[in-house]
Amino acid sequence: MDQAxxxxxxxxxxxxxxVGRAPTxxxxxxxxxxxxxxxxxxxxxxxxxHALVLNQETAELRMLNPFSAAPSSYRVQAExxxxxxxxxxxxxxxxxxLHTDGRLEASCPDCGEAVAIEVRGGRPDDTSFxxxxxxxxxxxxxxxxxx
Amino acid sequence: xxxxxSEEHIARWLGGREPGATIAVEKLVELGLAxxxxxxxxxxxxxxxxxxxxxxxxxxLVGDFWRLP
Numbered sequence: 001m002d003q004a005x006x007x008x009x010x011x012x013x014x015x016x017x018x019v020g021r022a023p024t025x026x027x028x029x030x031x032x033x034x035x036x037x038x039x040x041x042x043x044x045x046x047x048x049x050h051a052l053v054l055n056q057e058t059a060e061l062r063m064l065n066p067f068s069a070a071p072s073s074y075r076v077q078a079e080x081x082x083x084x085x086x087x088x089x090x091x092x093x094x095x096x097x098l099h100t101d102g103r104l105e106a107s108c109p110d111c112g113e114a115v116a117i118e119v120r121g122g123r124p125d126d127t128s129f130x131x132x133x134x135x136x137x138x139x140x141x142x143x144x145x146x147x
Numbered sequence: 148x149x150x151x152x153s154e155e156h157i158a159r160w161l162g163g164r165e166p167g168a169t170i171a172v173e174k175l176v177e178l179g180l181a182x183x184x185x186x187x188x189x190x191x192x193x194x195x196x197x198x199x200x201x202x203x204x205x206x207x208l209v210g211d212f213w214r215l216p
Contacts, residue, residue: 066182097184099184110160115152126172127171130157132168
């Protein structure tokens with residue numbers, strides 16, 4: 001990954017941090033002074049390097065891990081906003097990326113009952129829940145959306 | 148990668164599929180905080196495979212299931 005792609009990646013993440021949602025290619029092109037095609041080509045290289053994930057149907061952003069560009073069932077309240085995580089791991093990862101405390105809201109995939117966990121100082125206030133990872137680490141990126 | 152209320156809920160959700168790995172939510176919080184700690188840093192650079200594996204190892208997430216390619 002060359003410096004130009006790292007800069008594009010950081011600009012993209014910076015936009016998300018600033019406005020609370022993933023940017024469009026048009027917005028990043030405007031901010032960087034480059035063309036939409038250049039942004040899309042850079043995002044494709046970053047996608048191939050697993051530095052972000054594109055939506056296969058639209059070529060817009062799907063994941064800026066740990067953040068989800070699309071609404072998901074893992075919502076995180078932090079820094080006065082609601083964010084979406086790609087999964088339970090990423091939901092707590094949002095607090096790691098923001099270096100802050102926060103609250104996760106989700107539901108048990110089996111019974112649908114609400115899950116709410118506050119994290120303060122790196123500690124969850126409810127330790128009764130279990131995390132299950134179905135796919136082994138060697139295959140996470142075979143289909144990261146499924147993982 | 149989901150949160151469940153109990154082992155019983157995980158088993159029911161799997162519905163006969165081969166299970167993966169189950170860890171306590173405290174460990175998951177540690178993992179999430181460590182894995183993504185630098186993700187918004189101005190001087191971010193990609194993690195190497197070994198750097199990521201070291202995070203898993205440090206949290207005692209070891210064995211074939213947690214071995215990165």
